[in-house]
Amino acid sequence: MKHIEKNFKLACEQYAQWGIDVEKALAALATIPISLHCWQGDDVNGFEKHAGGTSGGILSTGNYPGRARNPEELRNDLDQAFRLIPGAKRLNLHAIYLDADKAVERNKIEVCHFQSWIDWAKQQQCGLDFNPTFFGHPKAADNLTLAHPDKKIRQYWIEHGIACRKISAAIGKELGKCCIMNTWIPDGFKDVTVDRAGARMRLMESLDALFAEKLPAKYMRDAVESKLFGIGVESCTVGSSEFYLAYAVKNNLLLCLDSGHFHPTEVISDKISSVLCFLDEILLHVSRPVRWDSDHVVLFDDELQAIAAEIVRNGARKVHIGLDYFDATINRLAAWTIGTRNMQKALLSALLQPGKELAALEKKFGNTRKLALLEEFKQLPLGAVYDYFCAQYNVPAGISFMDEIECYEKEVQFKRR
Ligand code: RNT
Ligand code: ZN
Numbered sequence: 001m002k003h004i005e006k007n008f009k010l011a012c013e014q015y016a017q018w019g020i021d022v023e024k025a026l027a028a029l030a031t032i033p034i035s036l037h038c039w040q041g042d043d044v045n046g047f048e049k050h051a052g053g054t055s056g057g058i059l060s061t062g063n064y065p066g067r068a069r070n071p072e073e074l075r076n077d078l079d080q081a082f083r084l085i086p087g088a089k090r091l092n093l094h095a096i097y098l099d100a101d102k103a104v105e106r107n108k109i110e111v112c113h114f115q116s117w118i119d120w121a122k123q124q125q126c127g128l129d130f131n132p133t134f135f136g137h138p139k140a141a142d143n144l145t146l147a148h149p150d151k152k153i154r155q156y157w158i159e160h161g162i163a164c165r166k167i168s169a170a171i172g173k174e175l176g177k178c179c180i181m182n183t184w185i186p187d188g189f190k191d192v193t194v195d196r197a198g199a200r201m202r203l204m205e206s207l208d209a210l211f212a213e214k215l216p217a218k219y220m221r222d223a224v225e226s227k228l229f230g231i232g233v234e235s236c237t238v239g240s241s242e243f244y245l246a247y248a249v250k251n252n253l254l255l256c257l258d259s260g261h262f263h264p265t266e267v268i269s270d271k272i273s274s275v276l277c278f279l280d281e282i283l284l285h286v287s288r289p290v291r292w293d294s295d296h297v298v299l300f301d302d303e304l305q306a307i308a309a310e311i312v313r314n315g316a317r318k319v320h321i322g323l324d325y326f327d328a329t330i331n332r333l334a335a336w337t338i339g340t341r342n343m344q345k346a347l348l349s350a351l352l353q354p355g356k357e358l359a360a361l362e363k364k365f366g367n368t369r370k371l372a373l374l375e376e377f378k379q380l381p382l383g384a385v386y387d388y389f390c391a392q393y394n395v396p397a398g399i400s401f402m403d404e405i406e407c408y409e410k411e412v413q414f415k416r417r
Contacts, residue, residue, distance in 0.1 A: 004384075004391045011384035018354050018377075025351035026389055028316070033088035034343050035129050035180075035322040038097055040335050041077050042068045043328045046096025046133065049103035056135025056143060056186030057230020058295070062328030066413025071099040073416065075120050080408050081336040082124060084401040086393035087344055090177075092129040092322050093117055095164055096136065106137065107159035111170035118174055127177035129322065130220075132164035134185040143230075146206035147187040147199045147238045154206050157185075161210035165220065172219030180283055180320055182256050183210070184225040188233030199238045204247065211251065223254035223283040223320075227261045228293070249278045258285035258324055259303065260293035269306035276314050284311075285324035286343060295325040298339040300346060308346035313355065316347075331413070334405050341386075341401075348389070349382050 012022045039046075043060035047070060068074035074097070082089060095106060098113040111118075121128045134145045134157060142148065145157040165181060172179035187203065211222060226244040227237050241262070248255040255275050257268040268284065275282055286307065288296040298304060311319045321343065327335050354373065361370040387397035396404060 001391065004387050004397055007381065007384035008388035011381040011388075014380055015352060015385075018380075019357075020352055020354060022352065022385055025348060026385065026392070028351050029344065029348050029389065030087055032311075032316050032321070032347055033090045033127065034340050035090040035092040035127075035320065036078070036081070036085075036336055036340060037092045037323050037325075038074060038078070039094055040323075040326050040339075041074045041332050043332075044094075044136075044326055046094060046136065047071055047098060048096050049100070056140060057188065057227075057233050058135065058186070058293075059231055060295075060326040060328050062330070064329055064331060065417055066409055067328070067332065067416070069416065071097065071116055075116075076412065077333050078120075078336075079124075080404070080412075081333045081340075082126075084333075084337045084395060084404060085340045085344075086390045086395040088126075089124075089340070090127040090129055091117075091121060091124075092131065094131045095133040095160070095167075106133065107156055107163055109160075109163050109167065111167045111174075114167060114171065118171060121175055127175055127179065128171050129180045129182070129320075130164060130168040130171060131182050131184065132161050134160070134183075134187075140186065143189075143233050144187050144199075144238075145185050146210070147185070147203040149202070154202065158206050158209045162213070165210070165213070165215060165222070168220040169215045170219075173216075178218060179220045180223055180254065180322075181220055182223040182225055182283060182285075182322070183207075184227070184256070185239055186230055186233065187238040188227075188230060189236040190232055191235050193236035196236055196238075199236070200243055203238050203243070207247065211253070221254055221281070223256040224248055225256035225258055225261070225283075225285065227258070228263065230293070245275065248275075252279070254281050254283045254320070255279055256283040256285055256322075258287055258293075259307065260285075260287040260289040260295060260324075264289070264291070267303055267306065269303060269310050272307070272310040272319065273314055276318055281318050281320065283320045283322060285322050286339075287324045295327070297325055297327050297330070297335050298323060298342050300342045304342060304346045305349060308343070309350040309353070312347065312350040312353075331405055331409055333408065333413075334402065337401055337405070344389070345382065345386050348386055349377075352380070352382065352385065353377055 168181040226241040390397040
């Protein structure tokens, strides 16, 4: 504790030499919530009483012991993760994480099936986000849902989407915190596809029906998420980037940019400022692709720092930050903790940059000094400031969160086998 304060003071002095107010940066960081994705805790299985599991082109690999098997275990794990992550947090739920004692058809789910999550969120004083689940279901077996050629199947999934929007609005109302609902569907084709236009027109019609009812923006907002390809849908993804970009702009929805859903050298950090020219708000799924959309735990790497810098430069309130990865080869709680803390460190690093000075240099073609300054800031003591942020929230600083995780897995998670 003592050394954290000592290092923090030294760090403040170093940043002050560049005119940076560290306290101000920390106060700003504290207001930026990060939405933790519930699905890291159980490898995207969910708690439906019938079938379930992933499919739909996404895949969680690994068999690290201790996966949460029911809502209560998942909430216990989240409680523990929340104790290890400072700052503002939200929880992102998927429809398959319902808490019901019997099987409920997906087009029949209601807010009562999520009451235990709402109660938990109240306890945590955090907001909830929501996702309809269009995968892991017999009616999604063809990897086609809202774009399915069979009208009855399309109708089933439209009804699921509508049910989820109502749930999202009810959640937002009850918590007094707006709930972002993100729609991602797996729809696509494995091989040479001839009627791409037909599939996309069907998707557009289904979405129009799904989003037809206006719901109060105060309680819920809709986002749509594109994708490049998935396992088994390598040749055509109906909800492509161009499709959803146009659909979001036309219908004034949020666009969700997932960092794993683009060509390997294409980055979402460059897209943020482009889409914000046309949309008021966007949603991010911060993930890490390794060779493909592999959903690895988010690292403190160049792209994460670039994403965070763009969020800070474009106004943090316009960008909702969600995480989206699932790694079952390591402790799942550590996966949440490491990824979320990395996101915060990247935001903090951006908040501690001399933004105005850098922009001014760029404007007058002072590119050499700009580059030198950006590189200089890489060696300022960011870690000392982040440790202090943890201490402010009474959260373990540095690597010490791992001691708690190792203790928790021994006492709780490993006993689940
Ligand atoms: C899939 C999308 C989607 C899912 C979650 C579980 O490629 O990224 O966001 O990961 O809805
Ligand atoms: Zn995603």
